[in-house]
Amino acid sequence: xxxxxxxxxxxxxxxxxxxxxxxxxxxxxxxxxxxxxxxxxxxxxxxxxxxxxxxxxxxxxxxxxxxxxxxxxxxxxxxxxxxxxxxxxxxxxxxxxxxxxxxxxxxxxxxxxxxxxxxxxxxxxxxxxxxxxxxxxxxxxxxxxxxxxxxxxxxxxxxxxxxxxxxxxxxxxxxxxxxxxxxxxxxxxxxxxxxxxxxxxxxxxxxxxxxxxxxxxxxxxxxxxxxxxxxxxxxxxxxx
Amino acid sequence: xxxxxxxxxxxxxxxxxxxxxxxxxxxxxxxxxxxxxxxxxxxxxxxxxxxxxxxxxxxxxxxxxxxxxxxxxxxxxxxxxxxxxx
Numbered sequence: 001x002x003x004x005x006x007x008x009x010x011x012x013x014x015x016x017x018x019x020x021x022x023x024x025x026x027x028x029x030x031x032x033x034x035x036x037x038x039x040x041x042x043x044x045x046x047x048x049x050x051x052x053x054x055x056x057x058x059x060x061x062x063x064x065x066x067x068x069x070x071x072x073x074x075x076x077x078x079x080x081x082x083x084x085x086x087x088x089x090x091x092x093x094x095x096x097x098x099x100x101x102x103x104x105x106x107x108x109x110x111x112x113x114x115x116x117x118x119x120x121x122x123x124x125x126x127x128x129x130x131x132x133x134x135x136x137x138x139x140x141x142x143x144x145x146x147x148x149x150x151x152x153x154x155x156x157x158x159x160x161x162x163x164x165x166x167x168x169x170x171x172x173x174x175x176x177x178x179x180x181x182x183x184x185x186x187x188x189x190x191x192x193x194x195x196x197x198x199x200x201x202x203x204x205x206x207x208x209x210x211x212x213x214x215x216x217x218x219x220x221x222x223x224x225x226x227x228x229x230x231x232x233x234x235x236x237x238x239x240x
Numbered sequence: 241x242x243x244x245x246x247x248x249x250x251x252x253x254x255x256x257x258x259x260x261x262x263x264x265x266x267x268x269x270x271x272x273x274x275x276x277x278x279x280x281x282x283x284x285x286x287x288x289x290x291x292x293x294x295x296x297x298x299x300x301x302x303x304x305x306x307x308x309x310x311x312x313x314x315x316x317x318x319x320x321x322x323x324x325x326x
Contacts, residue, residue, distance in 0.1 A: 041298035047308065052301035065307045072311055076318050116303075133287045148287055152294075163296050175324050178260055179292055187261055207256070 039076060050096060056176045057100045059165045067103065071096035090202045093181060101191060104173070127208035132215050154223040155214070163213040171206030174199060245276045251281045259288055 010210065030038065050071065054064035057116045065208075075092050082091050136147040164172060189196045246254075251274045257263050258271045275282045 032269075036315060037319050039318070043311070043315075047311070049300050051307060052302040053299045056299055061304070063257040065304070065310065067312060068303075068307060069310055072314055076315075120242050130290070133284050137283065148283075152290060155294065157298070160294055164295065164298060175295070176299070178297045185260070203256070203260075210295075 008146075021117075035079065037086075039079065043072065043092070046089060046092065050092070053093065053176070053180060054096060054100065056161075056180055057173060058102075058163060059158075059172075067096060069098050070099045074099065095182075097177065104169070108169075128204045130208045130212045130215075132211035135215050149212075150223060151218055154218065154221065155209060157215050159221075160214070163210055163217060166213060167206055167209055170202050171209060174202035174205045175210065175239060176204060193227065246270050248274075248278060248281050251275070252284065253279070255281075255285060255288060259292060285290070 047068075050068050051064055052069040054071075055061060058064045058067060075095050078095075079116070082088060132151070135149070136151055138146060151186055157234065167175065172191070174188060177188045178185070183191065185199045188194075188199045192199070251271055253264065253284060254267070259270055261268075263271065301308055
């Protein structure tokens with residue numbers, strides 16, 4: 001058994017809450033004529049991640065485009081606040097996140113749009129305890145492989161996106177902020193203005209619900225059920 | 241090193257905190273020590289890490305040409321002297 005690789009935040013767009021204290025060369029020290037080119041060059045390789053993140057947060061392609069455009073405009077207008085140009089990426093993603101949260105709050109405050117229920121429904125009460133792994137894991141080897149591997153091999157990008165998009169807003173946003181953007185629980189708490197315990201609760205319930213939806217999708221697609229028929233009755237987890 | 245080795249229940253209880261890098265160095269080291277010697281917990285941790293990686297990957301989607309044009313137009317309208325130095 002090999003040791004799991006150390007977990008690092010390196011590939012993630014670093015949260016920039018502490019950005020303003022970062023050392024570095026301020027943008028004001030750059031000649032004005034270079035700034036636009038510098039900005040465009042830094043922005044270009046981030047476009048797919050900006051759009052993808054906005055899409056996961058908003059669930060709507062048009063809204064995602066609006067949020068990205070808003071973030072880009074705000075970033076340009078506040079470029080002089082970027083003290084360390086090396087932190088541009090995290091700084092820009094932080095602006096994007098704030099643009100989304102502002103828009104999200106405005107939408108939630110509209111009376112015609114029902115807010116996501118915070119209290120769990122009866123069906124949701126056991127969601128925190130649902131784990132896909134427990135459903136899939138077999139303590140013995142099967143002749144055709146294992147269900148975990150089968151699950152991942154058949155998990156399509158669009159199925160995962162659909163499951164994430166189907167989560168209640170509060171759960172989805174918490175998961176995207178932590179798992180996609182790499183924010184800490186404390187940062188999510190500050191960004192959303194909610195207690196740390198609520199962040200944990202939303203993550204836990206959101207993950208449980210997401211895994212349950214993925215499990216149902218896999219069963220409906222026949223990925224799981226077909227192979228479970230090969231196991232002995234009563235083995236291999238729960239069957240509704 | 242903390243005094244008492246963690247049980248499987250304790251590791252699973254803290255697994256997402258560990259994966260989310262919410263634990264301090266000592267706590268993370270305790271988890272990793274357990275994962276070294278417990279195949280069941282190691283397998284579970286690897287499963288959750290793999291699923292997390294797939295979720296994280298959904299944060300990248302090809303920006304539509306319409307959005308790229310919109311951003312190019314936006315940048316073209318940026319006024320270096322008036323806006324960037326404000």
